[in-house]
Amino acid sequence: MGRAVFVCLLAILSFWSASVVRAEDDYKYYTWTITYGTSSPLGLPQQVILINGQFPGPTLVSVTNENIILNVVNKLDQPFLLTWNGIKQRKNSWQDGVLGTNCPIPPNGNYTYKFQTKDQIGSYTYFPSTLMHRAAGGFGALNVYSRSVIPVPYAKPAGDFSLLIGDWFKTSHKGLQQILDSGKALPFPDGILINGQGRSSFGGDQGKTYMFRVSNIGLSTSFNFRIQGHKLKLVEVEGSHVLQNMYDSLDIHVGQSVTLLVTLDQAPKDYYIVASTRFTQTVLTATGVLHYTNSRVPVSGPIPAGPTNEVGWSMDQARSYRWNLTSNAARPNPQGSFHYGKITTSRTIVLANSAPIINGKQRYAVNGVSYINSDTPLKLADYFNIPGVFTINSIQSSPSGSGASLATSVMGTSHHDFIEVVFQNNENTMQSWHLDGYDFWVVGFGAGQWTQDSRKTYNLVDALTRHTTQVTL
Numbered sequence: 498m499g500r501a502v503f504v505c506l507l508a509i510l511s512f513w514s515a516s517v518v519r520a521e522d523d524y525k526y527y528t529w530t531i532t533y534g535t536s537s538p539l540g541l542p543q544q545v546i547l548i549n550g551q552f553p554g555p556t557l558v559s560v561t562n563e564n565i566i567l568n569v570v571n572k573l574d575q576p577f578l579l580t581w582n583g584i585k586q587r588k589n590s591w592q593d594g595v596l597g598t599n600c601p602i603p604p605n606g607n608y609t610y611k612f613q614t615k616d617q618i619g620s621y622t623y624f625p626s627t628l629m630h631r632a633a634g635g636f637g638a639l640n641v642y643s644r645s646v647i648p649v650p651y652a653k654p655a656g657d658f659s660l661l662i663g664d665w666f667k668t669s670h671k672g673l674q675q676i677l678d679s680g681k682a683l684p685f686p687d688g689i690l691i692n693g694q695g696r697s698s699f700g701g702d703q704g705k706t707y708m709f710r711v712s713n714i715g716l717s718t719s720f721n722f723r724i725q726g727h728k729l730k731l732v733e734v735e736g737s738h739v740l741q742n743m744y745d746s747l748d749i750h751v752g753q754s755v756t757l758l759v760t761l762d763q764a765p766k767d768y769y770i771v772a773s774t775r776f777t778q779t780v781l782t783a784t785g786v787l788h789y790t791n792s793r794v795p796v797s798g799p800i801p802a803g804p805t806n807e808v809g810w811s812m813d814q815a816r817s818y819r820w821n822l823t824s825n826a827a828r829p830n831p832q833g834s835f836h837y838g839k840i841t842t843s844r845t846i847v848l849a850n851s852a853p854i855i856n857g858k859q860r861y862a863v864n865g866v867s868y869i870n871s872d873t874p875l876k877l878a879d880y881f882n883i884p885g886v887f888t889i890n891s892i893q894s895s896p897s898g899s900g901a902s903l904a905t906s907v908m909g910t911s912h913h914d915f916i917e918v919v920f921q922n923n924e925n926t927m928q929s930w931h932l933d934g935y936d937f938w939v940v941g942f943g944a945g946q947w948t949q950d951s952r953k954t955y956n957l958v959d960a961l962t963r964h965t966t967q968v969t970l
Contacts, residue, residue, distance in 0.1 A: 618641050619736040663720075665715075686715070713749045725771070939960055
């Protein structure tokens, strides 16, 4: 049975706009060199992708409205790009770092990204968007802090930890690419990593509260996150301050990030930090350690169990995430002052994913069209009116049920359209849908096929905005 998630999007087609960063806020300058290296994340040496010699890459720290000038030097033997997962690219989509808008950086070449964390706060990530480089590393945390003049709806924590968690393969990124190119599906992952390791440790003082920024940096697998004996207070999701509910554990799907506050209010000892796969026949688990500084007792007891295949439980948890309408965001005004629920949508787009066989090979498609990259980035083709690169509306705005095909699919909309988008998942796997350089209101989740009656279940009051949503199996 398929499931659907319902999304509202505001003012799309900044994709086709052009501008430059003109703000006079602070500037930060970086140079990152991308190389191969060797690491043993699962106990055996394998090739990984390093940034300035680090795996995972360095944490990129910014404050609201800062300008980032970041020169990437590619020393790999393949073209390479980085994308800034969740950073809004307002009228500068060519800085987003994906093949649709950027030419890849050739071997021994470099490219300077220029973007601004305009009106943003929160926990984000960056990672490679080219080929299967993400399976080898090149990823890191991207944290945007609020300006000092803008209060946040919680006390300043005693410490701040970034946890990059994701599935990992012993097969090299080139080997995984060959598997996909041969028309086969990816194999099941070999393990789960926390910050590129099988086990990481995080320490703090008893009685104090610490921030945990947790992101799913993997390729294909959702995970459940929990800390033995401790409650998780959810305070922010991909730039949205949320109502501060307490959870025993949280599901985090591919591409998603959450910010948690954890108070060290238990007896002074060490506790398990656990991430385990969701919706998989074989459950993979990674553990870390939460270490009290006055602890003399190592972790002990069974690893806390988490949910495995409870789809309804996961959906109900997602519905419990609500926008905090009374808190400040990156600007000093309540987040509910501009209300999405009172705007009339101009059109509805239904996007249904599928896994067809085309020309004897396993492909993945949306509305029956399996995307193929063009040699020329779509942004350049549009700006210079280069013919033959793509055709507007080469993908329909709803599934037709006709046979699958290959195309450089582009769907046209109008500037300032307010769009209702339905993600329809008819496959037996969890899906993550992401909007590069933008975000959307996730207004509902449902089972089966979407109908117009589904709108009766929409949350038009306090749905949060985010850049990646899951669509359950």
